[in-house]
Amino acid sequence: xxxxxAPIVILTGAGISRESGLHTFRDPDxxxxxxxxxxxxxxxxxxxxxxxxxxFYNDRRKILHDPAVIPNAAHHALADLEQNWPGDxxxxxxxxxxxHGRAGSQNLIHMHGELxxxxxxxxxxxxxxxxxxxxxxxxxxxGHKGSLRPHIVWFGEMPLEMERIxxxxxxxxxxxxxxxxxxxxxAAGFVEFAHHxxxxxxxxxxxxxxxGASLFDNGIYGPATQTVPAFVD
Ligand code: BJW
Numbered sequence: 017x018x019x020x021x022a023p024i025v026i027l028t029g030a031g032i033s034r035e036s037g038l039h040t041f042r043d044p045d046x047x048x049x050x051x052x053x054x055x056x057x058x059x060x061x062x063x064x065x066x067x068x069x070x071x072f073y074n075d076r077r078k079i080l081h082d083p084a085v086i087p088n089a090a091h092h093a094l095a096d097l098e099q100n101w102p103g104d105x106x107x108x109x110x111x112x113x114x115x116h117g118r119a120g121s122q123n124l125i126h127m128h129g130e131l132x133x134x135x136x137x138x139x140x141x142x143x144x145x146x147x148x149x150x151x152x153x154x155x156x157x158x159g160h161k162g163s164l165r166p167h168i169v170w171f172g173e174m175p176l177e178m179e180r181i182x183x184x185x186x187x188x189x190x191x192x193x194x195x196x197x198x199x200x201x202x203a204a205g206f207v208e209f210a211h212h213x214x215x216x217x218x219x220x221x222x223x224x225x226x227x228g229a230s231l232f233d234n235g236i237y238g239p240a241t242q243t244v245p246a247f248v249d
Contacts, residue, residue: 021103022189025181025216026094027206028109028116031195031223035241036115037085042197057170066165070149073166077131077145080113090194090244091119097248098123106184110196110203112168127175127203133167136160142167175202185210192247194221195240198228207231221247 030040040046055061056072079085098105098121107124109116112131116124132145141157145166153164169175185191191210198204208231210216220232221243229235236243 023104025188029196087115087119090240093245093248095120129168138163198226
């Protein structure tokens with residue numbers, strides 16, 4: 017039985033937002049079935065065709081603005097867990113949507129960036145996204161024109177706040193992975209790090225066993241809106 021106040025690190029992926037109406041990446045109806053990664057999710061793609069990359073993320077912002085797309089019971093359960101657990105709870109999401117924040121999670125890291133932020137390639141400032149991005153947009157901080165990129169971590173780029181994440185993993189007693197296929201590193205390696213460095217208990221909660229399921233001590237399988245609230249209760 018785990019320590020009642022053990023620090024918890026939770027990793028979430030696209031599966032937790034599926035029942036809010038957002039697509040995952042690698043399921044048959046996922047985003048990578050419609051788009052080629054090399055055309056929209058690498059720094060080279062942005063260099064070669066910024067208009068296409070802006071339009072890909074502008075479309076995803078539109079979907080997130082749909083009033084029907086709201087945090088679901090799994091997002092709310094994790095916010096409740098943070099409020100009620102006597103120890104630290106760090107929520108690390110690979111998702112670029114804002115559903116965890118809207119559900120009330122506060123100790124939250126968006127390791128792959130955020131759809132509603134932009135970064136200026138001229139002055140590096142990160143600002144809130146204002147409008148549909150195009151190549152003529154001006155940085156709100158330095159005024160430079162045409163230098164804004166989505167604040168998204170693409171393949172080959174370093175995910176955000178890695179030191180803080182590994183510090184929390186080093187001392188966690190429980191590591192929970194929710195709604196992620198475990199295909200993308202470094203996130204896919206967190207389970208082994210938590211297991212070996214912290215001797216943490218590790219649990220996978222997913223629709224079905226992921227490719228890395230055997231790395232976890234336990235697995236709970238089914239739709240996140242059912243499994244996550246039941247687990248948190
Ligand atoms: C449900 C459900 C329901 C469904 N309930 N569950 C060889 C070449 C080049 C690079 C590499 C290489 N080998 C390794 C790398 C590194 C690379 C990588 O991992 N590549 C792999 C593909 C092999 N990683 C990187 O490049 C990362 N950076 C890095 O490593 O930096 C170090 C470094 C930098 C520089 C120099 C040297 C080293 C960066 C990775 C960035 C990932 N970016 C993306 C896109 C951007 C964001 C966006 O546009 O949204 O992030 S890719 C995409 O995958 C997105 C996601 O965050 C990420 C993970 O996907 P996720 O969340 O797991 O979704 P799915 O669809 O895969 O899974 C969903 C799961 O949910 C499934 O299991 C379903 O069953 C389940 N599910 N419905 C519960 N209702």
